[in-house]
Amino acid sequence: xxxxxxxxxxxxxxxxxxxxxxxxxxxxxxxxxxxxxxxxxxxxxxxxxxxxxxxxxxxxxxxxxxxxxxxxxxxxxxxxxxxxxxxxxxxxxxxxxxxxxx
Numbered sequence: 024x025x026x027x028x029x030x031x032x033x034x035x036x037x038x039x040x041x042x043x044x045x046x047x048x049x050x051x052x053x054x055x056x057x058x059x060x061x062x063x064x065x066x067x068x069x070x071x072x073x074x075x076x077x078x079x080x081x082x083x084x085x086x087x088x089x090x091x092x093x094x095x096x097x098x099x100x101x102x103x104x105x106x107x108x109x110x111x112x113x114x115x116x117x118x119x120x121x122x123x124x125x
Contacts, residue, residue: 053125058115065105069097 059068074093
């Protein structure tokens with residue numbers, strides 16, 4: 024039995040064939056970075072996002088300000104973000120999409 028793998032770039036399409044051996048199993052890892060599922064989840068979601076030092080990296084001298092800055096930014100940004108999420112159904116569709124893919 025043979026299978027085909029199709030990959031593409033904007034300029035070209037490549038097709039390569041490879042042997043499929045027996046009942047080989049293929050694993051798929053689905054990752055979901057998350058999002059607020061309801062409008063009430065928006066501000067806490069933003070707080071967790073902005074409190075993450077991988078998202079906003081403060082100099083060592085100012086790291087004690089990470090959580091207060093996250094609180095300020097999440098409260099300030101939540102109303103605008105809620106409008107965006109409300110326009111797409113009241114929350115992030117990422118969880119539903121990832122579950123459906125699984």
